[in-house]
Amino acid sequence: MSNNRSFWVWINERLPISGFLKASMTEYYAPKNFNFWYFFGSLALLVLVLQIFSGIFLLAHYYSHANQAFDSVQGIMFDVKWGWLVRYIHATGASMFFLVIYLHISRAYLYGSFRKPREVLWILGWIIYIVLMAEAYFGYVLPFGNMSYWGGEVITAIIGSIPVVGDWLVSIVRGGPGLGGATLTRFMAFHVVLIPLLLIVIVVVHLVALHQVGSNNPDGIEISKKLDAHGRPLDGIPFHPYYTVKDIYGIGVFLTIFAIIILFAPTFHGLILEYDNYIPANPLQTPHDVTPAWYLSPYYAILRSIPSKGLGILTLGASIMLPFFLPWLDRCPAKSVRYRPVYFAMLLALATSLLVLGWIGMQPASPALLPPARIALGVYIGFFILLPIISRFEPVRPVPDRVRS
Ligand code: HEM
Structure with missing residues (x-):
């Protein structure tokens, strides 16, 4: 025990762990009236981590070659031990990420959380959302099923209609005249390295901005305006233990729903994984509707x-x-x-x-x-x-x- 204590003191003299935990948890005051809508920030964080870890495991077995990408994903599904679970976590995770983010954004609309003094917090959030759309798009193309191929074709073709530089831009994005191995390799570089790094950085800055201005709440009133004799908000409670417990409860419910979807309805009638993506990419066969x-x-x-x-x-x-x-x-x-x-x-x-x-x-x-x-x-x-x-x-x-x- 005393050894643990002295290690704690030793490490804190060198790294401000305890100061950080105090400032961001035990002495960080959040409004006492958080409700259902306040579950989704921590859930977004959870899904981000789940996507990164499941993605790393997928990457260990994925090939970004035009002739091998589709088969490597089928290999993950049928040959790699627990591969099906990892792939379903990642595919379902993408849809759940957006569901959680849409609920998170809805809360901001409901309670005016984008208003002064949270403008920067909001702008950072909206940038995260745009970056997330790009992340999802690049990921969607990687399995190189027929829907991946045609989705990739249609969206990159849109870039082509930009005046003057359109054609040049399309060839840069595709890595050639059409979608192929070069496209997959660069999409993988974006999906696996560039965008996740960007996301992590912006999410951290999003949280720094949140802690600078404090959370809004369902009444849209600033709790920092009414303080007690110690300078603590009268309507605030310490984030830890009150909201850590609330968030753990939310995570439990979320993971249960997540597991039920993965185990019983992984394609969700084509909403999470589209049927046309069970067919390899075929430039000669357009799916019924792209x-x-x-x-x-x-x-x-x-x-x-x-x-x-x-x-x-x-x-x-x-x-x-x-x-x-x-x-x-x-x-x-x-x-x-x-x-x-x-x-x-x-x-x-x-x-x-x-x-x-x-x-x-x-x-x-x-x-x-x-x-x-x-x-x-x-x-x-x-x-x-x-x-x-x-x-x-x-x-x-x-x-x-x-x-x-
Ligand atoms: C990976 C994506 C994101 C993560 C991990 C994340 C994380 C968080 C967390 C942990 C909170 C505090 C807890 C909560 O209020 O629920 C928060 C608050 C907030 N987020 Fe996000 N966020 C993400 C994306 C977004 C997006 C896309 C937007 C808006 C476009 C956004 C806007 C906000 C706002 C306005 C608040 C303050 C809400 C309030 O105090 O009422 N966030 N975020």
């Missing part, structure tokens, strides 16, 4: 809803960039949806538009789906255009001084 994974489908619907390719890409780019400006678009004195009935209605419209776009993006292209896609796109963009105006004049219910327990 549609992206569910988590990117709203963007695909936006792209398809505009006949001019150039305008489509511009609109898609604008749709992805608009949320960056949210902290300055929302001007209501209250932050949380709890005190803003009109904002609540706007969020419902926004969520519905994204669900409609997401559904349309997964359907085969059809002229009948153009009008609903355009209406949904109008609602989505309309949310950001109207927010600065409506948020100035919307009715606000009385916001309490202290958080509601």
Whole structure:
């Protein structure tokens, strides 16, 4: 015991472990009224770690050669001991990552967590989301099933419609005129090294920014404004043990759901692993409908809803960039949806538009789906255009001084 103590003292004199744990856990005060929506930050962290570790095991057996990539993945599924489990963890993990992130982002919309003083935290989060989309795209191409191939073709072809430099850029991205071994090798470099490194760095900075400004909460009130005699927030509780226990509970529930999906419904009716990806890449055989994974489908619907390719890409780019400006678009004195009935209605419209776009993006292209896609796109963009105006004049219910327990 005393040996342990002296080692603790010795190491702390050389590395500020105990100071770090104090500042970020036992003496870091978080609002006492966190609810369901506050599970998803720690879960996002968990899935990031799961993806990195399952990815390392997959990499030990994957070949990025055009003629071997598909077979190496089948080898992982059938020949490598527990390979099927590792692959399903990674494939299901990708979908769960987006599910968790979408819930995490929804919380920010609900409680105005993007507002002052959390603008940088929000911008970093949105960059993470964009980087994550790139990560998922590159990963999707690697197994080189037929859907990987055609998904890769379609998206890289979009780059080709950029004026002047388009063709040159496509050949750089593909590593040749078409998708092949060179494409797989560079996509692997992005998927395995560049983007995970970027993600880790930005997530760490995201957490540093969070600890600088402290968490928001379901009431959207700053707890740092009401302090006790010791300078601690009256409505705050130490992160450890209160929220470490809460997060461990969330992790338990999450892992149970995760395991049930992996063990009983790993393809999830084509939502997690598409049926066309059980066929090797074939440049001569286009799948029935080339549609992206569910988590990117709203963007695909936006792209398809505009006949001019150039305008489509511009609109898609604008749709992805608009949320960056949210902290300055929302001007209501209250932050949380709890005190803003009109904002609540706007969020419902926004969520519905994204669900409609997401559904349309997964359907085969059809002229009948153009009008609903355009209406949904109008609602989505309309949310950001109207927010600065409506948020100035919307009715606000009385916001309490202290958080509601
Ligand atoms: C790998 C991805 C991410 C990880 C690991 C992560 C992690 C976290 C953690 C641990 C928290 C504190 C706990 C919580 O509030 O739930 C947090 C808060 C926050 N995150 Fe993320 N995050 C990620 C992505 C994002 C994205 C994509 C966005 C937005 C676009 C975002 C926006 C925020 C905001 C605004 C907060 C503060 C929320 C509040 O205080 O109410 N994060 N994040």
